[in-house]
Amino acid sequence: MELSVYYQNTRGLRSKTQDFYTSSLSCCADIICLTETWLNEGIQDGELFDLNTYEVYRQDRNLATTGKKDGGGVLIAVNRKLSSRSEAAWTSPGICEDMWVSVSLNPSVRLHVCCVYVPPYATEQNLMAHLNTLSNIVESRPDDRFLIVGDYNVPKILWTLNNSRNCFIATVVHDRLGECLVDGYSLLNFSQYNGVRNCNGRSLDLVFSSLTDVKVTTCDLPFVEEDLHHKSLNIVVNINDECRLKNGTSYSKFKFHHANYDIINREINDINWHNLFLDIDVDAAVNRFYSIIHQIIRRFVPQKKINNKFPLWYSANTKSLIKEKYKFHRRWKRFQNNLDYVNFSNARKAVRLAIKKDYRDYVANTENNIKSNCKSFWYFVANKRQNNKLPNTMSFNGNVFSDDENISNAFSSYFGNHGKEEEGANKS
Structure with missing residues (x-):
């Protein structure tokens, strides 16, 4: 099976949303990867893509981790005919920005796609933090496939075509940052497939993969005007496995505003939750809880077929x-x-x-x-206004939280206090 991937360093989308939106409508790519989006919470996913066609995953620049308010940002959009999910827990620490999305091609074949932006002021330690996280992910999933694309901003590497392997190897490396990058991917046995050079004869945007059949060419019709230092790329990934695609022209959507909530409440109240969760660990309890809730939703919430042709x-x-x-x-x-x-x-x-x-x-x-x-x-x-993105910050009791742990603790405090108030009201 062939998967088509479009990649571009957009150098900011906030002033180009209309041009980008109309370009994305004519795109046939299965996956779209963008770096330097410069997006923020004021720009919705629906301003960039037809959300009936693409599932959008974004990581806008985070002030708390990068120390910068503007610039940066990565995005991955996956056609809805493919089954995909975000892997937010895989994000590497520090100023290197990366976004992970897993695409299930069949029950046993998964392709993990990462879109990376390494800022030009990144140090060797910053790059190592990204590569160490990547190494841990790859080593814990030896049977899966990986595709990493992005702007690494490492100009002092000369990539030369290796005809026998049909990929590009680093024949000249002029600085320690380049050595760090080449060594990191060599240890993972990944190949680099982009030989397209910019106006200065350099390759800043790189395509690494664990796969052996990846072809990269320049795109003669980019979504938005190209930056001279970053050519837009068409990437074709050949995966030699039988893959199952979802229907690409339609999908079903729950109509929650038409749900029968009286019956839903009775169903939930009739369940003996204590016995269900007795003598099982927390992970099994969470899985059982979601399984029951999803079953109730499917039974009592009507669905509408959405045609997205x-x-x-x-x-x-x-x-x-x-x-x-x-x-x-x-x-x-x-x-x-x-x-x-x-x-x-x-x-x-x-x-x-x-x-x-x-x-x-x-x-x-x-x-x-x-x-x-x-x-x-x-x-x-x-x-x-449609948007699939979770906000970067959340507020509770006058405090603003930006990291995952503090946000989770704030939710715990909110629902814990809410439960105590309901319990007190019932006793009175």
Whole structure:
């Protein structure tokens, strides 16, 4: 099975959200990795992606760990036809920013994707903290596959193609930071696959993998304008296993506002929780609790099938161009004919232009018809406000918490006090 990955160092998205959004709509990549997003809590996932198509995982720059307010930030978006989950516990300490997402390709095959940004002021100790965390993750999962992409900002390495292994090896390393990076990945037996060079003849953005069949090429149609020092990349990962994909055109969503909460409350109250959790450890108790709750949700919360083939505002012409683009792409993949690729490339550009025009018309119509059709306006706003990201900080009793342990303790205090208040009210 082939997986397509798009990578770009975007050099900030806050002023490019509309261009990025329309570009992402025409993207066929299974996974999208971005560095230097410069995003914050004021930018919602729905402003960047169609959330019916992509599951978005973000790690915006954290002031508490990096000491910087702006810049940085990494993002991974995974097509919903793939089963994915965030691995927040794998984040390395210090100023190197990384985001981990696990993709389950079948019950026994998992690909772990990491998007990394190492700032230019990082020291050898900072890089070692990232590499040590990576080493622990890889060594504890010897049967899994790994793909690490990102901006390492290590310019003093000359990467040379090794034809026998079809990857790039470091033939010249001019500083200790580069030696640290090369040694770290060599010990893991990972290969580096990006030989694309920037305007200075250097490769700052690197692609490491435990897999042996990875191809990296420049992207001739980047999402947003490229930075001269960072070329956008198309990465094709070939995994020689049978993989199961979910239906890529639709998925089901729970309609919690239509749930029968009277029955749900009765079901929960009728359960003898004490006996269920008797003589089992805390991990087994948590798993049993979630299993029961999920079963109740599936029984008493109705579901709605969401069709995510095209946004509502796509014109008939745009839909026709998209189908034509897929036709040329299939022909090119099958016959590897240069003419088919030229036709596919031209169709892809036409699709992107058509989507941008449709989106501009949609926004203009929404603005012009606010008085006569305010429902359309609020639908637009609600759609953009969608966000899969947990906030970086949480507040409780006038205190603000930014690290996982203190946030968890604050939740524990809140629910502990809430339970005591209910118990006191029942006694009175």
